[in-house]
Amino acid sequence: SQTIHQWPATLVQPVGSPLSLECTVEGTSNPNLYWYRQAAGRGLQLLFYSVGIGQISSEVPQNLSASRPQDRQFILSSKKLLLSDSGFYLCAWSDVTEAFFGQGTRLTVV
Amino acid sequence: SQQGEEDPQALSIQEGENATMNCSYKTSINNLQWYRQNSGRGLVHLILIRSNEREKHSGRLRVTLDTSKKSSSLLITASRAADTASYFCATDADSNYQLIWGAGTKLIIKP
Numbered sequence: 001s002q003t004i005h006q007w008p009a010t011l012v013q014p015v016g017s018p019l020s021l022e023c024t025v026e027g028t029s030n031p032n033l034y035w036y037r038q039a040a041g042r043g044l045q046l047l048f049y050s051v052g053i054g055q056i057s058s059e060v061p062q063n064l065s066a067s068r069p070q071d072r073q074f075i076l077s078s079k080k081l082l083l084s085d086s087g088f089y090l091c092a093w094s095d096v097t098e099a100f101f102g103q104g105t106r107l108t109v110v
Numbered sequence: 111s112q113q114g115e116e117d118p119q120a121l122s123i124q125e126g127e128n129a130t131m132n133c134s135y136k137t138s139i140n141n142l143q144w145y146r147q148n149s150g151r152g153l154v155h156l157i158l159i160r161s162n163e164r165e166k167h168s169g170r171l172r173v174t175l176d177t178s179k180k181s182s183s184l185l186i187t188a189s190r191a192a193d194t195a196s197y198f199c200a201t202d203a204d205s206n207y208q209l210i211w212g213a214g215t216k217l218i219i220k221p
Contacts, residue, residue, distance in 0.1 A: 006152075043198060043213035044153075090152055097141065099200070099209055101152030 002027035006091045006102025013109055019064075019078040021105050023091030026072065031093035033074040035066055038088040038104075047089075050074060081109045115212050116199055122218040129186040131215040133199030134179075140202045142175060143209070144184050147196045156184075156197075189219045 003026040013019060025031050032051050036044040046059045048066035056066050063082050067075045074091060086109045091102040115134045123129055133142070141160045145153040159166045159175045159182065166173045172185040186193055196216045200209040 041216065044211040046208070046211075049208060088150070092152075094209065096202075097158055098143070098155045099145075099153070101154070103152045104150065106150065 002093075002100060004091065004093060004100050004102045006105060008105060009103060010106045011108070013081050013107065015083055015109055016080045019076070019081050019085070019107070021076040021089055021091075021107075023074045023076075023102055024072055025074075025093050028072075028093065028095075030071060032095075033068065034092045034094065034099075035074065035076045036090040036092065038090060040088075044090065048076070083109050085109050116197070116215045118215060119213070120216045120218070122220060123189060125189055125191055125219050125221050127189055129189050129193070129217055129219070131184045131197050131217070133182045133184070133212055135182075135199075135201045135210070135212075136180065137201075139177075142173075142182050143200045144171075144173060144182075145198045145200060147198065147214070149195070153198060186217075189217075191219050191221045193217060194219045 035047045
């Protein structure tokens with residue numbers, strides 16, 4: 001069965017520090033991968049998606065970047081965090097009929 | 111971008127009552143999905159309804175789809191306290207399997 005792992009669950013980082021959130025998928029190959037951000041009490045904002053290794057599409061210009069070094073690994077990064085980067089980040093993969101989500105990372109930039 | 115719009119934004123009902131949430135979308139779709147999110151957790155897929163279907167059931171869930179009105183509803187019957195969560199609709203966007211998400215309905219079931 002397919003499994004998606006996302007870590008860490010919570011993270012507190014100072015302004016200006018770097019960020020690296022990792023997501024890995026098991027049980028499927030060549031998945032479409034996504035990074036979303038969710039503000040409190042709001043819907044999902046698509047940040048990046050990837051249809052293959054090294055193929056990244058950005059939906060929103062921002063202080064973040066994404067990379068896919070391996071087929072089932074998706075990384076969200078920042079060189080210098082801003083206060084506005086605080087939020088709940090979700091990794092997901094999907095097929096035609098369903099999206100599967102990680103448990104999310106609560107990022108607080110202080 | 112967001113296509114789906116759920117209403118109400120928040121819904122509070124007594125345990126045992128039925129809960130109905132609605133979703134509207136703007137463009138043509140192949141399917142519409144409903145997801146549930148417990149507080150601080152990832153989303154979990156509940157049910158998918160295809161554009162050629164009008165109604166679908168799964169346990170206490172009933173989903174309807176009206177493509178002429180570009181709307182869908184999710185009915186949870188005999189609600190339980192454990193149904194407290196946020197519920198989101200999502201529609202397919204293009205061949206890259208992007209889903210377009212609504213802002214969600216926060217459902218609170220009072221014991």
